[in-house]
Ligand SMILES: Nc1ncnc2c1ncn2[C@@H]1O[C@H](COP(=O)(O)OP(=O)(O)OP(=O)(O)O)[C@@H](O)[C@H]1O
C-alpha cells in the first residue's frame with residue numbers, strides 16, 4: 016500500500032517531468048535520494064539510453080548507495096512490481112512501451128554513470144588528456160597521499176624560511192620568535208587555505224598609502240584644538256597618549272617597510288582613550304565642562320567639534336592597523352608561495368594531480384575548450400546531482416558549463432538545456448565546509464536554475480524516516496533557528512509514520528546534576544543516564560524494518576551524538 020503524502024504531486028513531477036530543470040530542496044529523510052533513483056529508472060523507462068545519464072553525488076559512500084538504489088528500483092519494476100515510492104505515480108504499473116524501453120536499457124545499465132563529482136571530472140580529463148595538455152598517464156593522488164606531499168612541502172618551506180636570511184622570509188622568523196609553539200600550526204592552516212583556494216590571493220595592499228601621515232595629522236589637529244580650548248582636563252590629557260601614538264607611527268611607511276616594522280606597528284602602545292582589551296577608542300561624552308566654560312549652546316557646539324577630532328584619531332589608528340595587517344599578510348603570503356610552488360613541483364615529478372587540480376583542469380576544459388565542452392554535453396545530456404549542498408563553486412561551474420545550451424565563459428550566464436539538470440539538496444545539511452562546500456555557491460546555482468524559463472523549485476515535505484513526535488519536536492525548534500535570515504527559511508516537515516505508543520517517549524530532555532556539581536561529575540551522571548536509556552531500548556524498542564516488519568532494537572541501531580569537542584564519558 017502506498018503512503019498517502021501531501022506533496023505527492025511534487026514527487027510525481029520529479030519522476031515524470033523530464034523537460035524542466037528541477038531543484039528539489041527538502042530536509043533529511045524526505046526521500047530525495049529515493050526520488051533521484053526513481054527519476055533515473057523512469058528516464059530509462061522513457062527511452063533514454065543509460066549512457067546519456069550521469070547521476071552524481073559527493074562522497075564514494077553516497078554515490079555507491081545511489082547506484083544500489085537505482086539498480087533496485089529498476090529490478091523491481093522489471094520483475095513486475097512497483098516499488099512503494101512509485102506506487103502513487105504508477106497505480107497501474109509501467110505501460111507496455113515503458114516496460115520495453117526499460118528492458119532494452121537494462122542491457123546497457125553498466126553504461127550508466129553513477130559516480131562522485133571527482134571521478135566524473137577525472138573521466139572528462141582522461142578522455143581529453145591531449146586537449147588538457149596533460150600526461151595521459153597522470154594519476155589522481157588519493158587525499159592522504161596528497162596531504163602527505165603537501166605537509167612535506169610545507170615543512171621544508173618552514174624550515175628553510177627560518178634560516179634563509181632573506182627579507183621575504185622575515186615574516187616567518189618574526190612570527191616564530193613571538194610564538195614558537197603555535198605559529199607552525201597557524202601557518203600550516205593558512206597554507207591549507209591557499210592550497211584549497213588556488214586562485215585566491217590576499218588583496219594587494221596599496222604600497223603608496225600613508226596611514227601614518229593621516230594619523231599624525233589627525234593627532235595634530237586634535238592637539239591644536241585642545242590648546243585653543245583647554246576647558247576639560249580629561250580632553251587635555253588625551254594629548255599625551257596621542258603623542259605616544261605619534262612617536263609609534265611617525266614616518267613608518269616612508270620607504271620600504273620590512274616585516275619587523277609591520278610587526279611593531281601591529282602592536283600600538285596602550286593609551287587612556289582605548290577600550291579594555293581593544294585598540295578602539297572608548298565613547299567620548301563630556302559636554303559639561305564645555306557648557307560651563309562657554310554657555311549651553313556654544314558648549315554643545317564645541318563639544319561636537321572635539322568629538323569629531325577625537326573620533327578621527329581613533330579611525331585613523333584603526334585604518335593604520337588594517338593597512339599594517341594587510342601588508343603583513345601580503346608579505347607572509349609571498350613567502351608561503353614557495354611552499355605551494357614546491358608542492359606543485361612534487362606533484363608534477365610524481366605525475367599526479369590532487370582533487371583540486373582535477374576540478375581545475377575539468378573546469379578549464381569545459382569552460383575554455385568548446386570542442387571538449389560540446390563532446391561532454393552530447394555524451395551527458397542528463398545530469399542528476401544528489402547532496403548538492405556539498406558542492407563548491409568549481410564543481411557548479413563544471414556542471415553548468417556542461418548543461419548549458421552552448422559554450423559559456425561565465426556559468427552564471429548559462430542558459431540550460433531543457434531537463435539537463437536535476438539538483439537535489441538540503442542546505443541545512445551542508446557539512447563539508449572543510450572540503451570547500453560553499454553554501455553561497457549552492458544558493459547561486461539553485462537561483463540560476465529556478466530563474467530559467469525551463470526551471471522550477473520543487474518542495475518536498477513528507478518525511479519517512481522519523482516518528483511524528485520527533486518531527487513535531489524538530490518543527491517546533493528548527494522554525495525558530497532557521498528564521499529565513501542568513502539561513503534558508505525552515506519548511507515544516509509532515510510526518511508519515513503513524514504515532515504508535517512506544518516503550519519510551521520519542522524525545523526527552525534530561526536535566527543532569529545540580530549547580531553545585533562540577534563539570535566532571537555532571538559528565539559522569541550524564542553518561543550514566545544515557546547508558547540507562549540505551550539499556551532500556553536494547554531488546555525492547557520495536558524497530559521498523561524496510562519490509563514493514565518489526566524487530567527489537569540492537570545496540571547498532573543507536574547513534575549517540577555530542578557537541579563537537581566534548582566527550583561522552585561512557
Ligand atoms: N514515497 C515514499 N514512500 C515511502 N517511503 C519512502 C518514500 N520515499 C522515500 N521513502 C523512504 O524514506 C527513507 C528516506 O529516504 P531517502 O534516503 O531517499 O531520503 P533523503 O531525503 O535522501 O535523506 P537524506 O537527506 O538523509 O539524504 C528511506 O527509507 C526510503 O525508503
Ligand SMILES: [Mg+2]
Nearest residue numbers: 047048049401
Ligand atoms: Mg539522500
